[in-house]
Amino acid sequence: MNDRTSALDSVVFGVDIQSGDIRGDSPSYALVVLDTRDTESDEVRIERDVVSFRKLRRLIERDEPAFVATDNMYELATDKDDLVRFLRWLPHETRLVQVTGAERPEPLSRVASRHGVPYGKDPMKEAEAAARLALANVGYEVAAFENTTTVKVSRGRSTGKGGWSQDRYTRRIHGSVRQQAREVESALTDANLDFEQDVTEKYGGYSQALFTVEARPQDIPVSTHRSGDTRVEIERERRDGIEFEPLVKRRDRVIVGIDPGTTTAVAVVGFDGRVLDVHSTRTADTAAVIEWLIERGRPSLVAADVHPMPETVEKFRRSFDAAGWEPPSDIPVDEKLHRTRDIDYENDHERDALAAALFAFDDHEDQFERISRKVPADVDREEVIARVLVNDESVEAVLRDLDDEGGDEGDESEADAHESSERTPEERKISDLKSRVERLESHVDDLKSTIEAKDETIEEYKTELSEARREERREARERREINRLERENGRLERTVESLEAENEALTDKLDRLKSLWKLDHSNFADVNTDGIPAGDGEWEVPDGESEASESSRNLMPVKVVEQFTNGALDETVEQYGIAAGDVVYLRDASGAGRTTAERLAEFDPKVVLRSGNLSEVADEVLFEADIPVAPADDVAIQEIDELAVARESDVAAAIADWEDRAEERQKEQQKEMVDQIISEHRAENRR
Known part of the structure; x- marks a missing residue:
C-alpha cells in the first residue's frame, strides 16, 4: 500500500x-x-x-x-x-x-x-x-525556487542632478528608505521569521536595504509596492536548475541492491521490476544510506552481486528485517552490462547495485506472479509478497492472518466507516497526522537501533585505529633508525673513499721521493759502464779502490725531459722535480719558444743536454741566462729503468766546451757592436 x-x-x-x-x-x-x-x-x-x-x-x-x-x-x-x-x-x-x-x-x-x-x-x-x-x-512538483525570499527596500525616486535644495531632497529620500526598512524589519520580527539584513548607508539614511528571509513569499507579511520615495520588491531565490520533488514520500515494498565499499551504491526496484531510484556516495555513513532508502520505500528484499553476501550488505538486511538474496557465484561484468543496458547510471558501483536488485527480481519474478494470482483484488498484493519473502509463509497462511485481522475489526470497521464519513476535514487531517507520527516514531526507533550499532562499530574502529597508530609509530621509529644508519654508512663510505684517494696520492709521492733518493744516494756499483765511452783516457783508480767504486763516484743523475714543451716540463717536475744544479736532458729540443726557454732557465740547471737543434729564440734566452747548452752526443748517457746517469767528467767537459764557445760568441757580439757603432759614426760625419 x-x-x-x-x-x-x-x-x-x-x-x-x-x-x-x-x-x-x-x-x-x-x-x-x-x-x-x-x-x-x-x-x-x-x-x-x-x-x-x-x-x-x-x-x-x-x-x-x-x-x-x-x-x-x-x-x-x-x-x-x-x-x-x-x-x-x-x-x-x-x-x-x-x-x-x-x-x-x-x-x-x-x-x-x-x-x-x-x-x-x-x-x-x-x-x-x-x-x-x-x-x-x-507525481512530482516542478520547482525552480528555494524557500528563501529576498525583500528589497530601495529608493522610489532619483536623487536628481542638483540644485539649491539637493542635499535636503536626498536626505529626505534616504531617510524614507531607512524608515521603510525598519518597518519591514519589525514586521519580519513580529512574524518570527529568520532573516538576514544587509543595508547600504548613504547621506541621511539608507539607499537600499536587502532582507534574505527563510520563508516563501506568501508567508511574509510584506507585499510588493511603491509609495512615494520608496519601493519594496519581493522575489524568491532561484535554484540552480529545475528540480522535481515528489508530492508524497512513497512507502511501497521494494527490492534493494547494495554495492558496499569506499563508494557505497544503492538501487531501489519495485515489485513490478521498475527501477525507482539509484544513488551512490563516498561520504554518507550507514545511517544516512538507511534514511535515504526509508524515504523511497520499505525494503523487503536486500540483494548483493557477489557470493557470499558481504557483511555490510548483511547489516543493511538486518536493519530492515528483510529477506536476503545472493547469486550462486559472483555475477560477471558482461552480464551486469547486459542487464542494465537500458538504465542510466553514473558509475560502476551504481551498475553493480542495479544488477543485484534486477537479478534478485528476475529470480523471484515467477514467484511474484504466482502470489499475485492467488491474492484477491481487495488485498494488498505487495504486503502478501513481503510477508511470504520475509517470514517464509505460504500465501494461504498470510491471507488467513489478514482475514483474521480484518474479522476482529469487522464490527468496528463499519462503525468507523460511518464515523469517518461524518468526520470533518480537520478531523481527517488530524487522523492522517497521527498516522504519520506513528510512522515517524517507528522510524526513530529504527534509527536509534542503527545509531547503537554504529556506535559499537565506531568503538571497534577506534580500537583498531589505536592499534594501527601504535604499529605506525613503531614502524616510524624503525624507519628513522634505518635512515640514521644509512646516513652514517654513507658518511663512512665517503670517508673511506677520501682516505683511499689520499693514500694513493701519498703512495705516488713516496714513489717519486724514492726515485729522487735513488738519484742522489743509490749505489751505482752495479751499473754496467762497459758501454760508456772512456773519453780521452782510461779511468784513473786511486790506490786501494776498485774500478767500480771509482765509476760510482764519477756518475751523476740526469733529469730527462721528453720534449722541450711546457707539458713535458710539468710531467718531469711532477715525477722527479728539477732543482738548481741538475743536469737536464732534452730528448727532443726542437720547437721551443721564448716562454718555454725562460721557464727552463728559471730552474737554473747545471747544464742542458739536447738532442736536436734549439730554436734561435730558445738558444738566445738560455745563452743570456748563462745556462750551458751542449749536444747530448758529447755526453754518454745511460738510462736505468726510469732514471738516467752520466759521467761527471763528460758533463764537465761539455760545460767547458760551452764556456769556450760562449767566450767566442761574446767576442763576436762585441765586435759586431763596435762595427755597428763605427758605421753609425761615419754615417753621421757624412751628413
Whole structure:
C-alpha cells in the first residue's frame, strides 16, 4: 500500500494540449477541473473545457488551484527559461505537477493503469487522467525556487542632478528608505521569521536595504509596492536548475541492491521490476544510506552481486528485517552490462547495485506472479509478497492472518466507516497526522537501533585505529633508525673513499721521493759502464779502490725531459722535480719558444743536454741566462729503468766546451757592436 492521501478540499487543473503547439501562435488546451471543495460526500465536481493559453492563465489566477497537472511540463513552456517565468507567475498556493515522473517520465497510460485511473488517448481524457493522478498525490512538483525570499527596500525616486535644495531632497529620500526598512524589519520580527539584513548607508539614511528571509513569499507579511520615495520588491531565490520533488514520500515494498565499499551504491526496484531510484556516495555513513532508502520505500528484499553476501550488505538486511538474496557465484561484468543496458547510471558501483536488485527480481519474478494470482483484488498484493519473502509463509497462511485481522475489526470497521464519513476535514487531517507520527516514531526507533550499532562499530574502529597508530609509530621509529644508519654508512663510505684517494696520492709521492733518493744516494756499483765511452783516457783508480767504486763516484743523475714543451716540463717536475744544479736532458729540443726557454732557465740547471737543434729564440734566452747548452752526443748517457746517469767528467767537459764557445760568441757580439757603432759614426760625419 502507498501512504498517500487525496488532495482534499482543493481544486486541481488537468491540462493537455488540444491543438497547435506552445511554440506556435495560438495553442489550445483541454482543461479538466476537479473540485473537491464543499462536498459532503466523496463525489468530485468535474468541469471540462477547451481554452486558449491566455484564458488558462486567467482561470489559474482566478481559482488558484492546488495543482496544475500535466503529463509534460513543456506543453506549458517553450524552454527552461520560459518554464521558470511560468513558475514565477503561478499563484503562491499553486504547484505545477508532472504526473508521469521526474527527469525520466513514463507514458501517462502506464502511470494511469498502475494507479487504477481511467485513461484514453483523447486530450480531454488525458487531461482528466492527469488531474485525477494529481488529486491522488501521484507525481512530482516542478520547482525552480528555494524557500528563501529576498525583500528589497530601495529608493522610489532619483536623487536628481542638483540644485539649491539637493542635499535636503536626498536626505529626505534616504531617510524614507531607512524608515521603510525598519518597518519591514519589525514586521519580519513580529512574524518570527529568520532573516538576514544587509543595508547600504548613504547621506541621511539608507539607499537600499536587502532582507534574505527563510520563508516563501506568501508567508511574509510584506507585499510588493511603491509609495512615494520608496519601493519594496519581493522575489524568491532561484535554484540552480529545475528540480522535481515528489508530492508524497512513497512507502511501497521494494527490492534493494547494495554495492558496499569506499563508494557505497544503492538501487531501489519495485515489485513490478521498475527501477525507482539509484544513488551512490563516498561520504554518507550507514545511517544516512538507511534514511535515504526509508524515504523511497520499505525494503523487503536486500540483494548483493557477489557470493557470499558481504557483511555490510548483511547489516543493511538486518536493519530492515528483510529477506536476503545472493547469486550462486559472483555475477560477471558482461552480464551486469547486459542487464542494465537500458538504465542510466553514473558509475560502476551504481551498475553493480542495479544488477543485484534486477537479478534478485528476475529470480523471484515467477514467484511474484504466482502470489499475485492467488491474492484477491481487495488485498494488498505487495504486503502478501513481503510477508511470504520475509517470514517464509505460504500465501494461504498470510491471507488467513489478514482475514483474521480484518474479522476482529469487522464490527468496528463499519462503525468507523460511518464515523469517518461524518468526520470533518480537520478531523481527517488530524487522523492522517497521527498516522504519520506513528510512522515517524517507528522510524526513530529504527534509527536509534542503527545509531547503537554504529556506535559499537565506531568503538571497534577506534580500537583498531589505536592499534594501527601504535604499529605506525613503531614502524616510524624503525624507519628513522634505518635512515640514521644509512646516513652514517654513507658518511663512512665517503670517508673511506677520501682516505683511499689520499693514500694513493701519498703512495705516488713516496714513489717519486724514492726515485729522487735513488738519484742522489743509490749505489751505482752495479751499473754496467762497459758501454760508456772512456773519453780521452782510461779511468784513473786511486790506490786501494776498485774500478767500480771509482765509476760510482764519477756518475751523476740526469733529469730527462721528453720534449722541450711546457707539458713535458710539468710531467718531469711532477715525477722527479728539477732543482738548481741538475743536469737536464732534452730528448727532443726542437720547437721551443721564448716562454718555454725562460721557464727552463728559471730552474737554473747545471747544464742542458739536447738532442736536436734549439730554436734561435730558445738558444738566445738560455745563452743570456748563462745556462750551458751542449749536444747530448758529447755526453754518454745511460738510462736505468726510469732514471738516467752520466759521467761527471763528460758533463764537465761539455760545460767547458760551452764556456769556450760562449767566450767566442761574446767576442763576436762585441765586435759586431763596435762595427755597428763605427758605421753609425761615419754615417753621421757624412751628413
